[in-house]
Amino acid sequence: MKPCYLCKMPGHTTMTCPYRVSMEHGVVPAPKRNTRSPLDFVFERQIKSNVSTIKPAFVIPNQIDCAVIRYHSRRITCLEFHPTNNNILLSGDKKGQLGVWDYDKVHDKTVYGNIHSCILNNMRFNPANDGTLYAASSDGTISCTDLESGMSSSLMDVNPDGWQGANTWRMLYGMDINPDKGLVLVADNFGCLYMVDVRSHNKTGEAILIHKKGTKVVGLQCNPVQPELLLSCGNDHFARIWDMRKLEAGSSLADLPHRRVVNSAYFSPQSGCKILTTAQDNRIRIWDSIFGDLETPSREIVHSHDFNRHLTPFRAEWDPKDPSESLAVIGRYISENYNGAALHPIDFIDTSTGKLVAEIMEPNITTISSVNKLHPRDNVMATGSSRSLFIWRTKDNSELVQEKDERRIILCGKLSKKSNGKFGGESDDDFDDDKFNSKGKKSNSKKRETKTSSYSLNKFKTKPLKSSKRNPS
Numbered sequence: 001m002k003p004c005y006l007c008k009m010p011g012h013t014t015m016t017c018p019y020r021v022s023m024e025h026g027v028v029p030a031p032k033r034n035t036r037s038p039l040d041f042v043f044e045r046q047i048k049s050n051v052s053t054i055k056p057a058f059v060i061p062n063q064i065d066c067a068v069i070r071y072h073s074r075r076i077t078c079l080e081f082h083p084t085n086n087n088i089l090l091s092g093d094k095k096g097q098l099g100v101w102d103y104d105k106v107h108d109k110t111v112y113g114n115i116h117s118c119i120l121n122n123m124r125f126n127p128a129n130d131g132t133l134y135a136a137s138s139d140g141t142i143s144c145t146d147l148e149s150g151m152s153s154s155l156m157d158v159n160p161d162g163w164q165g166a167n168t169w170r171m172l173y174g175m176d177i178n179p180d181k182g183l184v185l186v187a188d189n190f191g192c193l194y195m196v197d198v199r200s201h202n203k204t205g206e207a208i209l210i211h212k213k214g215t216k217v218v219g220l221q222c223n224p225v226q227p228e229l230l231l232s233c234g235n236d237h238f239a240r241i242w243d244m245r246k247l248e249a250g251s252s253l254a255d256l257p258h259r260r261v262v263n264s265a266y267f268s269p270q271s272g273c274k275i276l277t278t279a280q281d282n283r284i285r286i287w288d289s290i291f292g293d294l295e296t297p298s299r300e301i302v303h304s305h306d307f308n309r310h311l312t313p314f315r316a317e318w319d320p321k322d323p324s325e326s327l328a329v330i331g332r333y334i335s336e337n338y339n340g341a342a343l344h345p346i347d348f349i350d351t352s353t354g355k356l357v358a359e360i361m362e363p364n365i366t367t368i369s370s371v372n373k374l375h376p377r378d379n380v381m382a383t384g385s386s387r388s389l390f391i392w393r394t395k396d397n398s399e400l401v402q403e404k405d406e407r408r409i410i411l412c413g414k415l416s417k418k419s420n421g422k423f424g425g426e427s428d429d430d431f432d433d434d435k436f437n438s439k440g441k442k443s444n445s446k447k448r449e450t451k452t453s454s455y456s457l458n459k460f461k462t463k464p465l466k467s468s469k470r471n472p473s
Contacts, residue, residue, distance in 0.1 A: 006334065007302050008281055014334070019302035023347075027299050027354030030288055055324040060348055060358045061374075061381040061392035066106050066408035069388045072097055076384030077312050079373040080123050083130045086375070089382050091389060092120030096137055100147060103382075103391045106408050115143050115152045121218075122175040124184075126198065136186050138171035142196060155196050156203050158188060174220035174234075178244065180227045187217030187232065193247075209249040212236035218313070219264045225272035229253075229290075233265035239277050241290065254294040256287070263305075264315035268325040276328060276351065278316045282306045284330070286351045301354045303347065304334040312370045312384070316349070320376040326352040329381065331369040332359070344368045346383065360392065 005014045012018075018025045074094035082088035087104035096116030102108035116137035126132035133145045140159040145152040158170040172194075174187040183204065184196040191214060192207040211217050215235040222244075223229035230247075233239040239256040256265075260280040267290075268274035275287040277297075282304060285297035292298075305314035316330040328349050335342040338361060345359040346369050371384035381392040 005306070006282055006304055020304075020334075023301065023303065023349070023356045024354035025302070027301055029354070030298065030352040055326065055352075056322075058319075058322070058327050058348065058350075058357050059379050059394060060360065061379055061394055062358065062360045063393055063395045064362055065380075065391045065393040066103050067388060067390045068101060068106075068109060068410045068412060070412045071099060071101070071109065071389050072111070072387045075310075075312060075386055076371050076389070077119055078122055079371055079382050079384055080125070080133075081373065081375055081382070083125050083376075085130075086378055089389065089391075090123060090133065091384060092123055092135065093387070094119050096120050096139065098123075098133075098135065098145065099389075101389060103389075106410060109410075110150075112145070112150055112152070115145060116141065119171075121171075121173045122186075124175060124177050127177060127179040128198070134175070134177065134184055136172040136175040138173075140170050140172060140188075142172065142175075142184060142186055144201065153201075155184065155201050156186075156194065158194065171216075173216055173218045174232065176220045176222050176230075178222050178227050178230075181244070185220050185222070185230070187211075187220055187234075189216045191215050191217055191234065191236070193217070193220075193232075208247055210240065210242065210247075210252070211238065219262070219266075221266055223267050223272040224269060229267075229272070231265050231267055231275065233262035233277060235261045237261065237279075239265040239275070241294075254290075256285075256294055256297075258285070259283070263313040264317070266318060269318050269320040270323070270325055274325055276316055276318060278305065278314060278330065280306055284316050284328070284349070284351070299351070299354060301349060301351070303330065303349070304332050305330060307333050307368075307370065311368060314370050317372070317374065319374050321374070321379075324352075326350055327357065329372050329374055331372055331383075333368065338363070342366075346372055346381075362390075365390065 001010050003010050004012055004017045006017045007019050072093035076091050076093050078092045080090045087102055089101045089103055091099040096118050098112040098115050098120060100110045115135065117139045119138040121136050121138060123133055123135040126134065131147050133147055135143045141157045142155040143152050144155050163169065170188045170190060172186050172188050176185050178185060182198040184198060185193060187193050191209050191211040193210045194207055195204045197204050210232055211234040217232055217234040219233040221231045228244045230242040230244050231239065232242065237258045237260060239262050240252040241254040242252050258279040263278045263280065265275060265277045273290055275290060277285045282302055284301040284303050286299045287294060288298040307314060314331055316328045318325065319327040319329065328351050329346065331346050332344050335344050341363050343361045345361040347359050348357040350357050365385055367386040369383045369385040373382045375381065379394045383390040383392065
């Protein structure tokens with residue numbers, strides 16, 4: 001009578017769970033929407049007019065193009081592509097370090113270790129200046145970094161009196177930027193929202209309680225079409241929609257209930273009318289319209305992402321290039337047996353039907369790929385797995401790049417005994433050979449060597465899904 005680890009329901013084991021055999025089990029596909037009211041008519045003709053009614057073929061990046069192994073000293077927590085330079089990837093890690101990598105040149109990489117002193121949870125670019133990056137950290141500060149010079153300044157510190165005990169220390173998690181109002185929005189682990197003016201770099205107003213007092217607010221996003229709408233999610237088992245023109249405690253426009261902690265919540269990238277959430281009950285929830293009934297989701301997709309404390313939380317994210325706004329990507333926690341190797345694939349899911357579109361994996365990646373980011377313009381995906389970064393491309397594009405240069409895998413540091421030649425074999429939180437200490441200063445330990453791997457991409461290719469044998473482990 002113990003509940004299944006995957007679907008959290010009794011009556012069967014995880015090995016025989018019907019959701020493991022077929023992800024779309026029990027999912028009701030999205031019906032063709034009929035305009036029955038004036039509001040529906042406006043929704044279809046104005047807000048959703050740029051969304052294609054005919055679903056095109058999905059483009060899946062399924063081939064490793066390049067990688068930096070053990071790039072960070074601790075596990076990667078967030079990724080962000082540069083808004084104008086297509087081949088620049090930024091990454092943050094558990095130690096507060098910020099990495100800037102030009103994956104086209106491969107060897108052009110930099111790590112800033114003096115910006116934050118602990119976990120870098122979120123980062124966003126300044127909409128008016130793509131050379132400026134804002135980051136929120138668990139040290140309670142918002143940093144503003146000039147990527148040209150590497151100089152960083154603190155916009156806000158929610159712990160001005162320093163350490164006064166664990167019960168009073170505030171950590172910043174969710175963050176986004178409202179381009180219309182010129183505000184940096186950030187939320188903490190006490191359920192409060194803060195606003196900082198981008199022009200004056202000063203805090204505006206007082207902290208506003210937007211979630212249950214004493215709970216983390218891990219996600220914030222402004223609607224891409226109507227920035228006045230703010231979506232938040234947190235540890236109080238709710239995702240909430242707010243109107244920034246009337247922002248005060250208890251004034252949410254809608255409360256979206258979940259059964260467990262909500263890891264992320266996102267508006268759809270083009271129309272902003274759909275909502276995609278990821279919760280710790282192994283459920284991905286989709287709301288097809290923010291104008292409809294928001295008490296219950298349009299669909300619930302069972303997916304394995306209930307993780308332990310030593311992993312970055314899994315977050316299902318939209319594909320920003322998909323005109324139908326139905327493709328999402330997320331890493332998988334439960335391992336599968338692929339030709340004798342226990343691997344954790346990355347899943348591409350059709351949120352309109354719940355079907356698994358593709359599962360991509362690499363035999364040399366033995367760690368869990370919990371952080372995945374799709375490029376907003378190119379057919380590229382970045383993956384943060386443990387301390388390493390991987391760039392995926394579609395098979396045709398990747399083979400063209402390989403013809404120019406076969407040695408595009410960089411190893412940072414020495415191989416550990418646990419890795420056995422595999423990439424990322426060591427634990428995320430047990431690694432003590434850090435390049436920087438907790439204050440961001442260089443330690444006295446020996447600098448890690450950087451060298452080019454002798455691996456060629458001919459050995460680093462993934463096998464087609466059709467030919468791989470998939471047996472439950």
